[in-house]
Amino acid sequence: MSVTPTRPSAAARRRAAAVLLLLGALTYTAWVLELVVATGLDPVQAYVSELAAADQPLGGLFRATDLVAGLLVLAGALTALSAVSAVPAGERRAWTTAGWAALALFGAATAADSRLPLSCAPTSDPVCAARETAGLVPATHTAHAVSSSLAMAGALAALILLTVAARRHGGPAPLRRFGPPLVLAELAATLWTLAAVAAFGAGRGTWALGAGQRLQVLLVACYVALLARCLARAPQRPEDARDRERQGPPEGESPGQRHRERSRAHHGRRPRRGDR
Secondary structure, three states, X not given: XXXXXXXXXXXXXXXXXXXXXXXXXXXXXXXXXXXXOOOOOOOOOOOHHHHHOOOOOOHHHHHHHHHHHHHHHHHHHHHHHHHXXXXXXXXXXXXXXXXXXXXXXHHHHHHHHHOOOOOOOOOOOHHHHHHHHOOOOOOHHHHXXXXXXXXXXXXXXHHHHHHHHHHHOOOXXXXXXXXXXXXXXXXXXXXXXXXXXXXXXXXXXXXXXXXHHHHHHHHHHHHHHHHHHHHHOOOOOHHHHHHHHHHOOOOOOOHHHHHHHHHHHHHOOOOOOOOO
8 A cells, every 4th residue: 555745744844944054053053162172263353264274284074064054054945945835825925935935045155164264364364365466376265255245145134134034024023022132233344354354354354353243153053953943843833734735634533633733723813731
């Protein structure tokens, strides 16, 4: 007797996305190891990417963690995006879809970034900085700048879009509460980082470039972890009942049980002790 595979429910997909995103957020903060491991780089001045430079002793480790983090966030965002299909079409679905797509871009660009490392550390190596200014470094430096820009553009877009979706359409309370301050802090950190990069390129010092960029990536990791929490604790939604209805009742479930489950989803009520 053949068994027809069924697609995981929207609720199951949200839970899977939560696990992937949480693991991705934790891996994306692997750079904090520099607090306990000697890297030879100044965390206040150096790019985060310099930890993964080809000439750094721990470069292989940080390239690997960047790759894993990017792939985990990409998988989590795509899984969450697949759950959005259960949401009725409309403005809420459009904002949410765009937000998860932007987060997927961030994950993909982060993974690509790990495969395009800097050849040396320009903020700590004057020779490297001179070669970079003269255009004598490998093309991976330019490619790395592009992939890094795409990653942060995707992250910033995701923060804004998913926060707007939560605020305008009754999203999870933690996202409505903490999303706006995280977005504002991320914008400030991004402006700081961009100004510091411009100053360094003009030969005017680093302006604590490393501190600004580390704050920038830390805030992104915090937001991704917040998304994971919201997905993991998301209440049952009406679309979850419709999703299960399309799949058919599980073996052994009576029509009465299915009717009561749909009623709970519609009214947002959790099952109480004594419900059968």
